[in-house]
Amino acid sequence: MSNRTMPSTGQLLTPIVAGATVLLAAAALSGCSQLLDELHKVHQESFASYSEAAEGWVGVDIPSWIPDDATQLHNYATFNEAQSVVGVSSESQPVGCADAERRGLPFATPDWAPADMLELPDGGLLGDVFLCGDYEVVPYGDGWVGWFSATEEGQTPS
Structure with a gap:
């Protein structure tokens, strides 16, 4: 008979835990955005010019509300395009919009989007927005932040 013993649970788990730690550290060092985006089923893109x-x-066409002088354009959207947040810098007004009551909220706050974009000075939430086709748009800083939220299965912004 052999004197071999079975490895302990700790001996079996140590390489797995070490590997997971290395992967998490690598993800953290690389900004982990691609890994997290994949896990959350979102994509994001940034562009210097319109x-x-x-x-x-x-995913879909560039939103028609974005002025053609826009710079620093950002798009953060779900893989199925049912939710998106868009940010642009522009001195121009958004195109084809009308004043409206806010219907919803952005589904996420990407790193480039201001977390306080809908906050009023008293701590409440902004009630009025520009309705630009399927997007709700608000001014912020030197530009605009808009979001789309599907209201039915399979809907994407037009």
């Missing part, structure tokens, strides 16, 4: 964004927008 023309770059118009060519490279992912």
Whole structure:
């Protein structure tokens, strides 16, 4: 008979835990955004100019409300395009919009989006927005932040 013993649970788990730790550390060092985006089923893109964004927008067409002088364009959307948050810098007003009552809230606050974009000075929430097609849009800083939230299965912004 052999004097071999079975490895302990700790001996079996140590390489697994060490590997997971290395993966998490690597993800943290790389900004982990791609890994987290994949886990959350979202994609995000950034463009320096409107023309770059118009060519490279992912999933759907670039939103029509974005002025063509926009710079620093950001898109954060679910894989199925049912939810999105868009931010742009622009001195121009958003295109084709009307004053409206806010219907919803952005589904997420990406790193580039201001967490307080809907807050009033008294701590309440902004009640009025621009309704720009399927997007709700608010001014913030030197530009605009807009969001789309599907109201039915399979809906994407037009």
